[in-house]
Amino acid sequence: MDEAAVRDRLRTVEDPELGDDIVTLGLVNDVTVSEDGEVAVDLALGAPYSPTETAIAGAVRDALAEEGIDPELSASIPDRDDSSGDEVLPNVKNVIAVASGKGGVGKSTVAVNLAAGLARRGARVGLFDADVYGPNVPRMVDADEPPMATEEETLVPPEKYGVKLMSMAFLVGEDDPVIWRGPMVHKVITQLTEDVEWGHLDYLVIDLPPGTGDTQLTMLQTIPVTGSVIVTTPQDVALDDARKGLQMFARHDTVVLGIAENMATFVCPDCGGEHDIFGTGGGSAFAEAHDLPFLGSIPLDPRVREGGDEGQPTVLDEESGTGESFRELTAAVANNTGIVHRRAVSESVAERTPPVDAGTGEGEH
Numbered sequence: 001m002d003e004a005a006v007r008d009r010l011r012t013v014e015d016p017e018l019g020d021d022i023v024t025l026g027l028v029n030d031v032t033v034s035e036d037g038e039v040a041v042d043l044a045l046g047a048p049y050s051p052t053e054t055a056i057a058g059a060v061r062d063a064l065a066e067e068g069i070d071p072e073l074s075a076s077i078p079d080r081d082d083s084s085g086d087e088v089l090p091n092v093k094n095v096i097a098v099a100s101g102k103g104g105v106g107k108s109t110v111a112v113n114l115a116a117g118l119a120r121r122g123a124r125v126g127l128f129d130a131d132v133y134g135p136n137v138p139r140m141v142d143a144d145e146p147p148m149a150t151e152e153e154t155l156v157p158p159e160k161y162g163v164k165l166m167s168m169a170f171l172v173g174e175d176d177p178v179i180w181r182g183p184m185v186h187k188v189i190t191q192l193t194e195d196v197e198w199g200h201l202d203y204l205v206i207d208l209p210p211g212t213g214d215t216q217l218t219m220l221q222t223i224p225v226t227g228s229v230i231v232t233t234p235q236d237v238a239l240d241d242a243r244k245g246l247q248m249f250a251r252h253d254t255v256v257l258g259i260a261e262n263m264a265t266f267v268c269p270d271c272g273g274e275h276d277i278f279g280t281g282g283g284s285a286f287a288e289a290h291d292l293p294f295l296g297s298i299p300l301d302p303r304v305r306e307g308g309d310e311g312q313p314t315v316l317d318e319e320s321g322t323g324e325s326f327r328e329l330t331a332a333v334a335n336n337t338g339i340v341h342r343r344a345v346s347e348s349v350a351e352r353t354p355p356v357d358a359g360t361g362e363g364e365h
């Protein structure tokens, strides 16, 4: 089978989210067939371990297996614009910022569970705790496990549940709000991106400080964020704040991966009844009104707080229904991250390939 024939065969593989076949969408970067018939396919997939991209890769294998081919698959996203070599975090495939319009809605809880949930799926993950007002990472790592400095004065992040952890609090001390004035924010962020040995990561989850002020904006300007997750509770006031978060991301052209609703239904451990303490459906209605994906709803569950205090993310509790909600949220975030990349690749391919009816001089469509 030659390269063209392999490509033809790959036209049978659909991207379920973009709704076309992967060849037409431009998601097949490269096909090579060696002299002894070995086939290698490079796909434009950017969200490792996301359910959709895992399924696409599986469908590629199946389609070629029917021809007796066992391909070598790889994935790469054509480089972002920056070819100057001084790209920020060049070894990190995806940076996901977790944000909230106000404090206390469970942003850190979502960030920790998202990071642990991605690692649970097999991804290489880092968690960067930039929330100085309520740093959660120091609580998660044992006190005798601070980051280690190397001879080159870089920091090796401690690891837990397969997640590399780094916190602002490790660098500046937990009680030092002074840094939030002026250029210090920029300096500390630069330190955290340049001096930390993150290694190669599939995902770096950033727990942003709550709110939508200058600090958050500076972070977005300094770090190349792939997409953001906005956490809200179902109450109207929280939703108003979430709206401000949206405006901040819009001003900065950051993709919003979706809305996560936290502290939704409370399942009473005593009576078994379900109570909607902060109202219900607010998060999904909000997402719909703003034409954004809804990533899922996490119940109000005392075990989430206990898990947080003990450094045991609920997402890793395979028996728990709330854990399952976090796993679904993780899957949705990974899937939407993949959509961001695949859509960008397919749009840039579409730009380079004029539609067949272009240039017919029949006027505008």
Ligand SMILES: Nc1ncnc2c1ncn2[C@@H]1O[C@H](COP(=O)(O)OP(=O)(O)OP(=O)(O)O)[C@@H](O)[C@H]1O
Residues within 6 Å of the ligand: 100, 102, 103, 104, 105, 106, 107, 108, 109, 110, 131, 133, 134, 135, 209, 210, 262, 263, 264, 298, 299, 300, 301, 302, 303, 304, 305, 306, 308, 309
């Ligand atoms: N779904 C939930 N069920 C029960 N408790 C929760 C849930 N989500 C978060 N909590 C608890 O609520 C408190 C606040 O959560 P968290 O620290 O994640 O919020 P936050 O939005 O990051 O706040 P801040 O950034 O202001 O510190 C914590 O004690 C946490 O354990």
